[in-house]
Amino acid sequence: MSFPNRRLRRLRKTPALRRLVAETRLSVDDLVAPLFVREGIDSPVPIPSLSGVQQHTRESLVKEVKELHSLGVPGIILFGIPEQKDSHGSQAWNPDGIVQLALQDCRDAIGEEMVLIADLCIDEYTDHGHCGIVREDGSVDNDETLEIYGNIAQAQAQAGADIVAPSGMMDGQVRAIRNALDKGNHQEVSILAYSAKYASGLYGPFRDAVDVTIVDGGDRKTYQQDWRNGREALAEIRADEEEGADMIMIKPATPYLDVLSEARKITDLPIAAYHVSGEYAMIKAAASQNLIDGDVVAVEQLTAIKRAGADFILTYLTREIAESL
Numbered sequence: 001m002s003f004p005n006r007r008l009r010r011l012r013k014t015p016a017l018r019r020l021v022a023e024t025r026l027s028v029d030d031l032v033a034p035l036f037v038r039e040g041i042d043s044p045v046p047i048p049s050l051s052g053v054q055q056h057t058r059e060s061l062v063k064e065v066k067e068l069h070s071l072g073v074p075g076i077i078l079f080g081i082p083e084q085k086d087s088h089g090s091q092a093w094n095p096d097g098i099v100q101l102a103l104q105d106c107r108d109a110i111g112e113e114m115v116l117i118a119d120l121c122i123d124e125y126t127d128h129g130h131c132g133i134v135r136e137d138g139s140v141d142n143d144e145t146l147e148i149y150g151n152i153a154q155a156q157a158q159a160g161a162d163i164v165a166p167s168g169m170m171d172g173q174v175r176a177i178r179n180a181l182d183k184g185n186h187q188e189v190s191i192l193a194y195s196a197k198y199a200s201g202l203y204g205p206f207r208d209a210v211d212v213t214i215v216d217g218g219d220r221k222t223y224q225q226d227w228r229n230g231r232e233a234l235a236e237i238r239a240d241e242e243e244g245a246d247m248i249m250i251k252p253a254t255p256y257l258d259v260l261s262e263a264r265k266i267t268d269l270p271i272a273a274y275h276v277s278g279e280y281a282m283i284k285a286a287a288s289q290n291l292i293d294g295d296v297v298a299v300e301q302l303t304a305i306k307r308a309g310a311d312f313i314l315t316y317l318t319r320e321i322a323e324s325l
């Protein structure tokens with residue numbers, strides 16, 4: 001019998017044929033490792049909800065960065081856990097704050113051979129756990145927060161970040177940060193904007209990892225996006241591009257592949273996708289119960305994220321995928 005889609009079957013016949021015609025290729029070049037560094041600990045602390053991921057000391061962080069570099073991983077994104085939290089998150093821009101010190105350590109150890117990205121937000125540094133300054137009535141003050149983000153950008157750039165990545169979803173944050181960087185003579189530092197960041201249920205393990213509890217059982221629905229909406233993600237991306245973003249991000253990744261593929265059509269900027277803590281934890285949990293083959297599902301999900309249009313992926317799977325490729 002002869003029918004047109006015989007061809008598709010013919011091209012699936014052997015691994016070599018499948019490799020030849022593959023449209024999407026996952027490589028170590030696509031991966032960025034999220035890393036945590038915690039102030040005031042003597043040895044790394046495992047994060048129970050993120051198996052295989054740790055809160056690092058400054059020393060163990062540098063070791064990890066060097067190992068990732070030797071595996072060919074092009075970049076890391078750094079999150080800090082300070083000893084002291086306050087209402088304004090002031091440790092986030094203290095030149096001696098944990099992330100600033102860790103950025104300098106990494107820069108000294110690795111030179112320019114790895115891209116150092118600093119997550120730019122205050123939720124890890126505030127006692128209320130919100131990404132912005134909180135008013136008396138409990139609401140988040142967008143515009144007052146922008147000034148603080150500018151201070152953080154300057155401190156992170158001064159400490160050696162190649163890229164700052166604002167994740168707080170305040171309106172106007174990209175412009176405020178660009179202005180602060182330029183004013184501080186850091187014209188060469190890029191901005192990776194978390195443009196389309198949803199108020200997701202998938203950030204739970206991350207909040208454990210950085211010791212964040214939002215005050216009064218609150219959530220981030222007044223500043224992060226509603227998962228019922230796709231078009232507003234495109235509006236956020238356009239706004240960030242206009243404000244001066246160098247790259248944009250979609251987050252989380254796998255539930256938002258439609259947003260990713262629409263984003264690919266409307267911007268020429270590099271697009272990052274964040275395969276977040278909950279996405280990672282679900283794979284690990286299901287695999288540990290032998291419900292799925294975790295290694296297969298990991299590659300399947302990351303490849304799907306690329307197929308949908310991402311140029312690179314922030315993922316806790318980075319190290320194991322780099323080791324297996």
Ligand code: PBG
Binds near residue numbers: 121122131168206277
């Ligand atoms: C905010 C921030 C969050 C994540 C990255 N940056 C948490 C949040 O918005 O509540 C989540 C990342 C993950 O779940 O892996 N600073």
